[in-house]
Each structure stands twice: as structure tokens, then as C-alpha cells.
Amino acid sequence: MEDYLIELPNKTSFNIDVTDSALYNYDFNSYSLQSLQEYASLSVVxxxxxxxxxxxxxxALIDKLIQQGETKYVADVSDYAKEKLDSGEWVLGIRKKTGETYAVIKDSLTGRNKSFLTLNKEVVKDLGTLPELSAIQGQLASISEQIEQLNHLVQRVEQGQYNDRYAGFFSARQLTIEALSSNDEAIKKELLISAVKVNNDTIGKLMLSLHQDALEFIDIKTKRKDAKRIENILQNSMGYLNSTVQLNLVAYTALGEEQSLMATLGNYNSFIEQVLLQSTNDERSVAWLIDNAYEGNNGRFVELTKNVTSKIYNLMEESKTKRMVGESHERIENKEM
Amino acid sequence: MSESKIKKCKMPKCNKEVHRNKAQFCLEHDRRIKGYKDIAEKGVLSLALVGLTAVGRNALKKIL
Structure with missing residues (x-):
């Protein structure tokens, strides 16, 4: 992820359709947050x-770019380039290679770069971690997909005493939708921060109850009838935890905060590793015992949790390396634009 | 050096491993069997109580 190219399309259909009822899904099965993630990623662009x-x-940027381009046979190069960019035939982009950040004109049909220009220090500083955040969107989508697969295990049975915890998800989801649909940047930011607060509150509560319920579920002394009830609660809590973590990823993407997003992933990853995947006295992990106690042969808790953690681990390692590379490159002067 | 063997649950059609080294079944079936044992124990205890009451009643009749 050290080198990347991000396209900055001329027109991004960024407006969220608040009348789309799919955004407000209450079927208590799996809550797909993919569309919200897409909106958040567009907001980064x-x-x-x-x-x-x-x-x-x-x-000015286009003019400077085409001065170095290949379009010298056209009479009015600027107009020609603008036309191509407007039609979507060409696209502006940001490219990072060997630590330097460039503005790029790319041919969207052939995928070839037509021209590039080193961005000056001030522009790069102003961009902050946004290009990195945009570049990891693909990996985030893949993690979200894995997390959603964990949710498919869920058989939803709502329990009264847990409803306040689960309600946090709906509250934060609504805040996120309203934030993404707001045109005012200040309101958007405030709503997203509120969503993050509700999310973190919900995540904390769910993690604690998951820990206690998991231990009770794998205790042989727990009667079968109680185990069935706890299993439902456990699956439910896991589903809401996953969805709430995804919502936090959406919120931090929209806020453009890469490190906070990594902190959300780090927290979730640590919970899975330390609470669910760490071996107990009998060299079996809680997740393994959950699969073992699950009625039937289809328990996939270990497999899915391991997949999620390995993906998160890779992404975090990349982020760490990238930061180290970035720090060493800060000392190198960029060419002036 | 002895190789550690994977011990499978003894319940027919169950593909899971045993949940503890000394266990015979997976956690799901061990829990189920424990449930049956508890019911059986309760049944035996109730029968024993009924028997004892009957014996006691007969003994009382003889004394009186």
C-alpha cells in the first residue's frame, strides 16, 4: 500500500438518497452497511x-498537468483536456510512488497515465492521510464483508434486557445516515462524532456481555435449555457488535480519520484475539468451544473470526509500515509545483 | 514421543472433537447426556421416595 493511484472523478454522485428504505432496514437479520461505506468513501474523494x-x-492544475502531457498537437490544449475530463474519458487522480505524491491525468479507457506532476509540500500536508484512507477502502470493504459473514450465523431473538445495547446500533446508524445526507460540514462532523460516541458505548457494553455469555455458554454445568437461550443472545450480541464496528468504520471514513479508524479495528481485533481466540486452560479457545457446543456440525465461529483477524492484522501492519515510510520521506524535499 | 490423536465425539453422526481430553463426547452432546442423567437421577430419587413412603406406611400399619 506504499504506492497507489486514486482516481478523483469529475462528478461523484455523492448525494445519499434518504428516501431509500433499504438504508433503514429493521428485519433483524443481517444489516448490510455496504451502501453507507460507499457513501463514506465517496466523501473522502x-x-x-x-x-x-x-x-x-x-x-491551473489541469494547465500545469497538460504542459507536460502528450496532447501538444491540439490547438487549444486546455479546452481539449477539460472536454476529455468532463466526458469522463480522462480522469484526474492522485498517485503516490516511492514516497512522493503526484497529480495525475489518466486515460480511463486504456488505464495509462497521460501526465503527472509532483504536488508541493503544502498540498500534500493539506491532504493529510486522506489518500491513504481512500487507498485502503478496498481492504475495508473486504473486512466488512468478512464481518458480515459472521452475522449470518445469527438467529435473531430479541431479549428485553439486551435491547438497550442493541438499540445503540439503530441510534448510531440513524446518526450516520443523517450525517452523510447533511450538506453542512459542521453539522455533518457533529453528527458523525455523536455516532462514534454511541457506537463506542454500544461496543463496550456488547463486548462485556459477550465475554460473560460466552463463558456461561461453554460451561458444561449450564443446562441445555439455558445454553440454547444464551446461544441466541451470544449470536445476537456478536451480530450487533460487528454491525456497530462497521458503523464506526463508516463514520471515521467520512470524517477522514485514518488512525482513529485503525484504532477501531485494533480494539475489535484485540477483543476477538484475547477473548474469543485465546486458548483456555484446556488448550481450547472460547471460539472453538462455542463451535463445539453449537448444536449441529456447522459451527464456523473459529474459521470466520480467524479470517477477520488476519485481514485486520494485515491492514494494520501495512498502516504501520506506511507511517514509518512516510516519516522518513518527510525529510526529503518535494519538488515545487 | 507419542503422537496426540484427535478424539472424536462418540455420538453417531457427530463429527466434532471431544471438548476435553478425558471426555467421550463433544460439549453439545456431553451437555445433552448430562441433562438426561439429571432427569434419570430425579426419576430414581422420586421412585425411591415413593417406595420409602409405601414401606413406611406398611410398617406403620403393622405397628398400629
Missing amino acids: EKMKKSIYSNISKV
């Missing part, structure tokens, strides 16, 4: 565009 164009106007 918008932020990058704003950040670049606040330092240099779009026209």
Missing part, C-alpha cells in the same frame, strides 16, 4: 478534491 483545489484552482 470529495474531501481530497476540495483540499487540492483550495491550494490550486482546478484550471
